[in-house]
Amino acid sequence: MTAALSRAIVVDRPGAHRLVERELPPPGPGEVLVRVAAAGIYMSDRELYEGRRAPGYVRYPVVPGHEWSGTVEAVGAGVDPSLPGRPCVAEGFRSCGTCERCRYGETSLCTAGYAETGFTEPGAFADHVVVPARLLHPLPDGVDPRAAALLEPAAVVAAAVRAGRPRPGERIAVVGAGTLGLLAVQWLAASSPAELTVVDPRAERAVRALAFGATRALTPGEADGGTGHFDLVVETAGAPATAASSCLLARRGGRVVLTGMFTAGATGIDPVHLSVSQLEVRSVFGASSAAWADAVRALALGLLDPAPLVTHTFPLERFGEALALVGGGDPATGKVLLRP
Known part of the structure; x- marks a missing residue:
């Protein structure tokens, strides 16, 4: 039986990227596999690509992509079996949940060491992304995936x-x-x-x-x-x-x-x-779990609609072209998305 394949943009080192095809990454215990619907490109992604991000905040080679939305496709052991099929987003910071700051609810100030999806952990410039289920925020059915992809800056x-x-x-x-x-x-x-x-x-x-x-x-x-x-x-x-x-x-x-x-x-x-x-x-540095919950609620209630910010959408194959637009100075360029 042929293994299922999934594509991803890999930045091997500053200035060098490739589109790879690999076996579909399985979710481990406590994890979920998400099919990416849309992923936003931010200036920090360009900094990562150009080698301008501080060494402690990136780990090459890396699959970038920290602003994204998708649909749960599979779950690992110990995860709610009703999640597959649910639209979702997930927090980027891989907070430990047990240090003093996390116990105070200040998960963006976790003292266990920096780890973030798309910078030190595989991100969402890919067909699929695997994230800890405890960081997942399910979304209402029918949500606009373009709007949901901007829930990270909204948080x-x-x-x-x-x-x-x-x-x-x-x-x-x-x-x-x-x-x-x-x-x-x-x-x-x-x-x-x-x-x-x-x-x-x-x-x-x-x-x-x-x-x-x-x-x-x-x-x-x-x-x-x-x-x-x-x-x-x-x-x-x-x-x-x-x-x-x-x-x-x-x-x-x-x-x-x-x-x-x-x-x-x-x-x-x-x-x-x-x-x-x-x-x-x-x-403010990043967003706590509580702030994420606020942003998801605001989107669901219609208080927040990020979709009008999106001006450009590209497939994964045109990552280089999409990245060049971000921070390029064109006033007509708003939010740039990748749609696998």
């Missing part, structure tokens, strides 16, 4: 919203109108803010935020006049100056949540301003 936004605690009638700013920023606008619009402003130097991206629920869109230069104006500022850009500038946008006693991934050399936050203004500053 990061859910973590930011949890940290920011928006209240009805507040003045809120979102800095950055990329994937995270637009998802944040959608989510925060549901909190009934008095004002929801998006700040981004790319006029095309910022204007798009208006369709997602923002009340106005500003460039950073235009936003300077709003210094000290906002009750809550959610930073999503990760640009060199946006952590510091986001703190300047918040009113005295306001709240700032940093979700962008900053690189070495980013402008520091002025400690004098931080102290005198009595700001509350929180940062």
Whole structure:
């Protein structure tokens, strides 16, 4: 009997990838085998491909792909036998579940060591992916797989919203109108803010935020006049100056949540301003299990619809072409998906 085969994109080393065909990976005890429906490409995937990801956060050779949706195809020993056929997503961080931080529910801060699907473990730029069943989040039948593939960044936004605690009638700013920023606008619009402003130097991206629920869109230069104006500022850009500038946008006693991934050399936050203004500053790294549950619930209820963010879809065979679009600077490029 011929073994079933499954394709995957393997990045052997920075700058080198190949499409391989291999035996279908079986799920082990406590695992599920998922047929991938759609997988999003993010800037961190391009960093992985170009060798710009910190050594402790990638393990070559690797099958990338940490944003994805799919359908459970098979389960391993000890896993709920009713799961096959269910649409699903799964958390990327392979948290241990037993360390102190995990027991506090802070699974994105697991102290057992970094392990993440698509970076150190085989990911979803493939026909199939195997993940621990304890990380699985089943989805409603009939869910749009393109929208569900963006639940990973939506979970990061859910973590930011949890940290920011928006209240009805507040003045809120979102800095950055990329994937995270637009998802944040959608989510925060549901909190009934008095004002929801998006700040981004790319006029095309910022204007798009208006369709997602923002009340106005500003460039950073235009936003300077709003210094000290906002009750809550959610930073999503990760640009060199946006952590510091986001703190300047918040009113005295306001709240700032940093979700962008900053690189070495980013402008520091002025400690004098931080102290005198009595700001509350929180940062977000990934998403806890609770934030994932929030994102899945928001999608199921229709409070969140990431599908309009998708502008390009490619088969696995065109991975290189798809990757080149991400971060390429074309304002018409939104979210890029692979559809096995």
